[in-house]
Amino acid sequence: MAGLAAAFGSGAMTNPISDIEKSDVILITGSNTTENHPVLSTYIKRVASFTDTKLIVVDPRRIPITRFATIWMRQTLGTDVAWINGMMHIIIKEGLYDREYVEFRTEGFEELRATVEQYTPERVEKITGIPKDQLVEAAHLYAQANAASIFYAMGITQHITGTDNVKSLANLAMLCGNVGIEGGGVNPLRGQNNVQGACDMGGLPNVYTGYQKIDDPSVRNRMEKAWGVEKLPDKVGATVTGMMQMAHSGDLKALYIIGENPMVSDPDLNHAEDAIKNLDFLVVQDIFLTETARMANVVLPSAAFAEKDGTFTNTERKVQRVRRAVKPPGDAREDWKIISDLADKMGYPMRYGNARDIMREIAEVTPSYHGITYDRIEVDGIYWPCLSMDHPGTPRLHEEQFSRGLGLFHAVEYIPPDELPDSEYPLYLTTGRILYHYHTGTMTMKSEGLNALAPECFVEISQEDALYYKIKDNDMLNVASRRGSIKARAKISSQAQKGAIFIPFHYAEAAANRLTNAALDPVAKIPEYKVCAVRIEKI
């Protein structure tokens, strides 16, 4: 998100999902689309199967969507900046870029040109393993499309170079005039139902709602008035990973966790566990007694999505209604009620009759949600920015100009992952989700049916590596990194790349995040879940 915000001025998906039907070329990278965004993937599968739209997939694993690809490039893990720079090298060298767009709508092109000059197809092949002819073919296909869109997910962002990777994709899109047009864009796919909304609502250490900066005094004054407080804090707060560090060092004393399970989802879990144990006071508010909730001093039972009214904002920035269908069990309460009750007790009255009242306040203090009311989204949602009651919403961003004015190219150099295989830990490990489970499994592992289809953790390994290590299907393996080890069964698969294993991170009893590296992207503070070095042995 930081990468897109730097390039365009906004970190959200630029185009609506339905624009997939208007693209001539679609480039997917770092997204196992069919398993993680299954319904969105149906749009892509349809256009790739039944229209002239061409699909380029760049992914180390032979994920199911590769079956629909015109070109599938299989890069070595963590080398994304190199192949993207390589494509731009070819596009600039052959004069295939959109000169007019670059001249009138962007800045920083000369620096970009100088940097990508070094990324010849030959050099890129050495770094990424992508054959140079294939890279040339992909560059031609992407550059010559009238409208080409890019889709990416955590496979791009969960690297120490995550921000660089995103900036590079933004570079590529702008270079070919693909931002702000129908069927184009750079589209991050949000993994959780309301990641977009949590960001929009200011669930971030540096912004209030609608990305209004907390260190801008005029914004802060306005919020102080709206909330009736004398002084709001002006110092940018700590991120999730920052707070974990602070807990570890003793600087953070109390932590209030709502609906998250860092004891499965955080990188380098052993470290995270120590951090949480070091807190003086932990409150966890959730629908189940999760691994994290077990460590809490106080657990507050909350209502699930089907038990409350409200809104979610989806990956394409569309604000949609959530409606109560059943009553919460026992004394469980909606999260908004719990928070307002607690605020009351701490001397700050929060008196809302219902979720609609809260949305009214959100619209008041948030320019991009100004025109959003429950009445307007009763039947169909609205895309923000929606600036007034008669504003129709904005399905497509950056059409006339970028949110920041001119689009900014960033000259980005390739940096290898923080941890590379060596003689002691000779294999790459990458992690992700599978179709039948979701994140830490708090919800999906309560479903007998889903469990029956995906009962336990596995280690996806290539035929070549299996032969080398004399491993058969279903053999129990010990997988170890510098940070920890887990046990899981081998699954020999043509999806896996030679030299790289894949483990889904859902399973607490064989948590892949005991292995992963907590090294962070310096800007976005996202951990490098997608690459680390491991060794395996048969037990």
Next chain:
Amino acid sequence: MEPQNIININGIDYSFTPGETILEVATRNDIYIPTLCYLKGMSPTGVCRICLVEVEGVKTLLASCSTQATPGMVVKTDTPAVINARRMNIELLLASGDHNCLARSLDAGLWTDFQLDALDIEEHRDLCPAYGDCRLQDLAILYRVKPDHVVPVNPKYDVEDVNPFIVRDFSRCILCGRCVQVCNEIQVNKVISFGYRGATSKIITRGDRALKDSDCVFCGECLQVCPVGALMPKQDMALRTPVNEMKKVRTTCSYCGVGCQIYLHVKDNRIERVTGVEGTSPNLGSLCVKGRFGYDFVAHPERLTTPLIKKDGEFHEATWDEALDLVAKRMNDIKRDFGPDSIGLFTSARITNEENYLAQKFIRAVIGTNNIDHCARL
């Protein structure tokens, strides 16, 4: 609009766009033509022969879903010939398989031993599980197809229920092809197709294997479009809640960021089924396996039902006042002793916008720190 692009239906002229079918023109103008296999937006298969109409100058009746409107065409949708043909086709479909919903008025003597035995099998213990929610049954009632014409036949196939979600009963399949269309053209999973020939025609996976041994990813799109009882959610087989006893609530799916629009079908404060909302973006009725079937967690017995306070390493149940008083006190103490920046909050990508808004308002206005974040990065 070209002036000659006019079609006459039941005596009234309507304009049409070249390429439009008779059915599309009729539907657009609120003229009812019954359909069964027709799926909006898909290439018509014309196999069920229910949407037949009479077209002047054409000897046979035509399927309106697959016949394009042409200039000067004169169409009648409800002549005796049309109605008789539809009635006969409905009878043939009813007679083609194990459609026992209309068998109630039959003599018990007409029931075969096989059927009586079948009642002991769980999946057959009552009438067809689609009873009350079946397009074929609706049509049979609408066209007053007499039950005594339709003698139930022995189920030809065993019921396949070896996967957790979808029960397939080919004895009730009318081979309309809707499931094949959506699997191949909407979800593009290409798992099922028409197999065998003639009287042994059947919808099959590659090698006619069970769904669980095929490439099926259990999106359930086929379930949603099956007009009869051939494909049923396994959950429904167990619960047997009549459709009209369920309340339908539209909401947004709580799994990935696509934000599919769903209906929760609820009875007695319990979700019994999830279906996609048709005709609305982003999902246009489609869902995935998690969205359609992964709702057990809501009513799971392990749900937290009361606040818990830990004393000496053990959780004890508490009232809301006890729990929140304790949280308020500890937060105030820590804020006083170590400053507001010694407190942090992880908000959630799972809760609503309204709740996220209050969470950040709480940490900023009440605690006085910007230490708030969520797992967007994780």
